[in-house]
Amino acid sequence: xxxxxxxxxxxxxxxxxxxxxxxxxxxxxxxxxxxxxxxxxxxxxxxxxxxxxxxxxxxxxxxxxxxxxxxxxxxxxxxxxxxxxxxxxxxxxxxxxxxxxxxxxxxxxxxxxxxxxxxxxxxxxxxxxxxxxxxxxxxxxxxxxxxxxxxxxxxxxxxxxxxxxxxxxxxxxxxxxxxxxxxxxxxxxxxxxxxxxxxxxxxxxxxxxxxxxxxxxxxxxxxxxxxxxxxxxxxxxxxxxxxxxxxxxxxxxxxxxxxxxxxxxxxxxxxxxxxxxxxxxxxxxxxxxxxxxxxxxxxxxxxxxxxxxxxxxxxxxxxxxxxxxxxxxxxxxxxxxxxxxxxxxxxxxxxxxxxxx
Amino acid sequence: xxxxxxxxxxxxxxxxxxxxxxxxxxxxxxxxxxxxxxxxxxxxxxxxxxxxxxxxxxxxxxxxxxxxxxxxxxxxxxxxxxxxxxxxxxxxxxxxxxxxxxxxxxxxxxxxxxxxxxxxxxxxxxxxxxxxxxxxxxxxxxxxxxxxxxxxxxxxxxxxxxxxxxxxxxxxxxxxxxxxxxxxxxxxxxxxxxxxxxxxxxxxxxxxxxxxxxxxxxxxxxxxxxxxxxxxxxxxxxxxxxxxxxxxxxxxxxxxxxxxxxxxxxxxxxxxxxxxxxxxxxxxxxxxxxxxxxxxxxxxxxxxxxxxxxxxxxxxxxxxxxxxxxxxxxxxxxxxxxxxxxxxxxxxxxxxxxxxx
Numbered sequence: 001x002x003x004x005x006x007x008x009x010x011x012x013x014x015x016x017x018x019x020x021x022x023x024x025x026x027x028x029x030x031x032x033x034x035x036x037x038x039x040x041x042x043x044x045x046x047x048x049x050x051x052x053x054x055x056x057x058x059x060x061x062x063x064x065x066x067x068x069x070x071x072x073x074x075x076x077x078x079x080x081x082x083x084x085x086x087x088x089x090x091x092x093x094x095x096x097x098x099x100x101x102x103x104x105x106x107x108x109x110x111x112x113x114x115x116x117x118x119x120x121x122x123x124x125x126x127x128x129x130x131x132x133x134x135x136x137x138x139x140x141x142x143x144x145x146x147x148x149x150x151x152x153x154x155x156x157x158x159x160x161x162x163x164x165x166x167x168x169x170x171x172x173x174x175x176x177x178x179x180x181x182x183x184x185x186x187x188x189x190x191x192x193x194x195x196x197x198x199x200x201x202x203x204x205x206x207x208x209x210x211x212x213x214x215x216x217x218x219x220x221x222x223x224x225x226x227x228x229x230x231x232x233x234x235x236x237x238x239x240x241x242x243x244x245x246x247x248x249x250x251x252x253x254x255x256x257x258x259x260x261x262x263x264x265x266x267x268x269x270x271x272x273x274x275x276x277x278x279x280x281x282x283x284x285x286x287x288x289x290x291x292x293x294x295x296x297x298x299x300x301x302x303x304x305x306x307x308x309x310x311x312x313x314x315x316x317x318x319x320x321x322x323x324x325x326x327x328x329x330x331x332x333x334x335x336x337x338x339x340x341x342x343x344x345x346x347x348x349x350x351x352x353x354x355x356x357x
Numbered sequence: 358x359x360x361x362x363x364x365x366x367x368x369x370x371x372x373x374x375x376x377x378x379x380x381x382x383x384x385x386x387x388x389x390x391x392x393x394x395x396x397x398x399x400x401x402x403x404x405x406x407x408x409x410x411x412x413x414x415x416x417x418x419x420x421x422x423x424x425x426x427x428x429x430x431x432x433x434x435x436x437x438x439x440x441x442x443x444x445x446x447x448x449x450x451x452x453x454x455x456x457x458x459x460x461x462x463x464x465x466x467x468x469x470x471x472x473x474x475x476x477x478x479x480x481x482x483x484x485x486x487x488x489x490x491x492x493x494x495x496x497x498x499x500x501x502x503x504x505x506x507x508x509x510x511x512x513x514x515x516x517x518x519x520x521x522x523x524x525x526x527x528x529x530x531x532x533x534x535x536x537x538x539x540x541x542x543x544x545x546x547x548x549x550x551x552x553x554x555x556x557x558x559x560x561x562x563x564x565x566x567x568x569x570x571x572x573x574x575x576x577x578x579x580x581x582x583x584x585x586x587x588x589x590x591x592x593x594x595x596x597x598x599x600x601x602x603x604x605x606x607x608x609x610x611x612x613x614x615x616x617x618x619x620x621x622x623x624x625x626x627x628x629x630x631x632x633x634x635x636x637x638x639x640x641x642x643x644x645x646x647x648x649x650x651x652x653x654x655x656x657x658x659x660x661x662x663x664x665x666x667x668x669x670x671x672x673x674x675x676x677x678x679x680x681x682x683x684x685x686x687x688x689x690x691x692x693x694x695x696x697x698x699x700x701x702x703x704x705x706x707x708x709x710x711x712x713x714x
Contacts, residue, residue: 005388010600013387025378030370030551031362033680066423066553069596073579099578188597194387196423196553196599220577221456222430239426240545242553242599243367323390 003316004346005337007323008139008299009168012341014192020251024244034243040235042243046250047235053253053261054170056177056201061232064241065198065223068167071184072099074200075131078210078225079161079182080105081217085129087118087145090138091326092165097133114141114329115301117294120152130209131161137169139189140326142301142335143294147173154179161206168337169298170199171253171261172268181206187245190298191252192341197245200228256340264340271338271347272297278351285354288333300336301325308334311357318353360673361703362694364680365496365656366525369698371549377608381601391600397592399600403607404592410610410618411527413534413558418589421598422555422580425524428541429456431557432488435567435582436518436539437462438574442486444475444502447495448683449522454490471498471686472658474651477509487566488518494526496546497683499658499692500651504530511536518563525694526655527556528618529625538563544602547655548609549698554602557585613697621697628695628704629654635708642711645690657693658682665691668714675710 005012024030032038047062056062065071076084076099084105086097089112100107108126112118118134125132132153137144150173154162163182166173170185177183181203188195202225210225219225227238256264276295279285279302288301304311308324308331315322325333338347362369381387389395404419413419422428433441433456441462443454446469457464465483469475475491482489489510494501507530511519520539523530527542534540538560545552559582567582576582584595613621633652636642636659645658661668665681665688672679682690695704 003385003388005385007388007390010388010390010597013385017387018382021378021382025375028360028362028370030374030545031360031364031367031678033364033367034552066427066599067596070423070579073577076578102575102578102581104575186597188387194599194601195391195597196602218459218461220430221433221459222427224459239424240367240543240552242423242551244551244601245553321388 001319004320004342004349006342006350007321008335008337009186009189010195011189011337011339012192013194014252014341016251016255017192017248020248024247029243029247032243034236034240039243042247042250043235046246046253049250049253049257050199053257054175054201060177060201060203061229063200063202063228063232064237064246065200066196066242068184068186068198069095070223071198071200072096073103074220074223074225075163075182075184076100076103076105077218077220078202078206078213079131079163081130081213082106083108083126083129084131084133085126086110086133087123087135088112089116089118089141089143090114090135091140092138092167093133093135096165115143115288115290117143117289117291118145118149120149120156123153125157125160129160131163132157133163133165135165136173137166137296137298139168139299141288142296142299143289144169144296146293147175151176151179161209169296171256172265172298174265177201177203187249189337190339191249192339193245193248193252197242197249199249267344268297268338268340271344272300274347274351275300275336275338278354282355298338300338302334302336303332304334307331311354314357315353320350320353358676360676360678361699361706362678363699363707364678365692365694366543366546367552368546368694368696369549370551371609371612371698373609373612374549374605377605381604386600386604389600391593391597396600399604399607400592403603403610406607406610406614407556410614411532411558417534417558417560418586420557420559420585420589421594421603422557423553423599425541425543425555426452427580428555428557429453430460431577431580431582432520432539432541433457433460433462434575434577435559435563435570436488436520438487438570439463440465440483440485441488441490442483443467443490444480444492445469446473446475446498446500447471447492448497449495449524450490450492453522472500472645472647474500474646474648475502475506477506477513480510482514482517486517488520489514490520490522492522493530494523494653494655496525496656498645499653499656500646501526501653503650504532508533508536518566526653528613529622529655531622534558534560544606546694547696548606549696550602550605550609554599554606556606624701625654625695625697628701629657631704631708632657632693632695635711639712655695657695659691659693660689661691664688668711671714672710677707677710
């Protein structure tokens with residue numbers, strides 16, 4: 001039985017995924033050299049489509065990695081000589097701080113319990129922190145940091161570098177890249193593609209900093225920023241990349257551009273409103289994130305009265321899959337992805353399905 | 358016009374690739390959670406098939422990375438506190454040494470010109486080198502290091518760790534993993550799959566060494582060996598992996614197991630003999646690698662009298678693609694991949710095509 005996946009990544013594939021995959025196969029793109037003009041043209045097309053979709057200025061490169069987790073490491077190597085600062089309120093923001101620590105940097109943390117969010121006004125940035133790491137969307141808890149708060153935080157600290165984890169929300173957040181030096185996502189979330197490709201949007205200021213740090217410390221060897229950047233200028237990557245993922249991302253981004261990113265963002269909010277309205281009004285469900293501005297628009301987390309595994313199992317018999325709670329919340333929460341690949345009608349089908357359980 | 362790719366990677370896709378890709382799509386495997394029992398079963402299957410194919414003992418884990426280049430970094434982080442030693446005779450062995458240097462290790466090199474190979478008897482390993490990095494198959498020059506020479510080198514230095522680059526030759530080399538602590542390959546070469554997945558075969562001795570090194574130095578953050586190993590015990594990966602690549606690798610490895618790895622190795626040698634015979638006997642072509650034991654069985658490099666771009670262009674009109682020379686040899690060589698995805702008949706079609714140019 002075919003299922004609709006409302007899981008927070010890997011997730012439902014984009015409706016036109018099959019068509020683009022067939023085109024990839026019929027054009028034999030799996031066999032072309034990653035040093036050929038044909039590849040460079042494919043690479044350039046994807047970068048241009050992502051650049052247009054997210055309104056990324058020419059001061060920033062759009063780079064391809066094996067996963068978004070790899071971006072954590074590359075950002076620390078490139079932007080942090082000694083100290084980073086992390087807003088931590090879930091598993092993925094914790095891991096970013098862990099990466100910094102593992103690279104022998106001092107990782108300052110401002111911690112809140114899962115389910116709570118951060119406002120710019122309450123944040124004191126440590127004096128010597130070179131990088132402020134924020135999570136636009138905590139996939140583990142369904143907490144978002146509103147884009148305005150991210151911009152406000154940067155405005156207060158123009159001399160620090162920002163890194164925005166938008167793994168499970170891009171292209172939803174309308175970041176102003178004049179203020180954001182690093183942002184990153186992976187394609188198996190809101191772009192509706194199979195996993196295996198991370199995207200790192202990075203300012204030339206980071207390139208300069210990486211070159212400066214390199215005089216004293218290692219900035220890594222694989223996919224180090226200067227090498228990535230140099231190759232990107234030629235529409236290439238240092239190592240053989242996930243050509244299929246890069247091709248498919250270009251096709252999906254082009255479709256999103258045809259729809260218009262504003263429309264996609266409005267549709268996301270409209271579907272999220274339906275989901276939050278449902279879990280707030282329906283007995284047996286309640287929103288895990290209590291404060292409205294912090295409620296994620298792309299990963300909706302609901303506390304369930306019954307063990308969530310029962311809810312998930314019952315829903316599967318109706319042809320729909322939602323995620324379980326993360327970590328210690330596994331049995332008491334469900335996580336519902338609200339990505340562009342699932343339509344308004346499918347979201348209504350989901351709420352109807354959940355209502356009948 | 359559909360082409361047969363004899364390029365050294367990305368390369369011709371395995372004949373059954375389309376079928377397995379369709380199964381991946383129809384089972385919605387692009388949407389399953391990488392923390393689900395369904396994923397763990399898929400992961401385990403691939404590991405078991407690769408383990409059987411390459412005869413990897415239980416002392417070694419089979420780990421998945423974004424690319425084989427990433428393995429260079431992870432091996433240095435895990436096995437080298439201070440000094441590594443590299444047999445360098447081409448672009449890829451040079452890069453492995455560069456990675457070690459970039460991670461602030463001392464990378465000793467024994468260098469030979471491109472096209473020449475190494476014998477165990479001539480190699481003096483520096484006293485404090487912890488790792489000996491050898492390239493079974495230099496994709497850039499078509500030089501192989503015979504497996505017996507690799508084993509002989511290790512036998513002389515039982516206390517050093519070995520790292521064998523078999524990126525463009527696995528499953529051809531019959532390595533004895535009782536003697537080899539690290540080996541790695543990527544799937545877009547002899548496994549006939551799209552790029553985007555590296556495989557690292559690694560001994561538990563490296564895990565112990567990584568844990569020891571970690572007391573003093575960083576061993577990296579992303580895909581560090583202890584975390585990869587811990588996840589592998591549960592048939593998982595630390596970050597969301599290239600699930601499609603892992604699935605497809607399992608299917609192709611299973612098909613190769615059905616054929617039998619000995620048969621595949623014999624077929625490889627049979628096809629290589631035809632290719633070398635052709636380039637040695639045909640005016641306008643000659644073998645770049647002069648000494649027979651060092652002639653790669655999987656990437657055959659020929660000097661061309663005419664500019665190789667002319668040869669490549671003429672061959673394309675006949676529906677076949679070979680690679681150009683690497684780097685400074687671009688215009689004077691062709692590189693012909695001899696992977697399992699291309700049949701004896703196709704190799705004969707290639708030599709007939711080249712003969713008529």
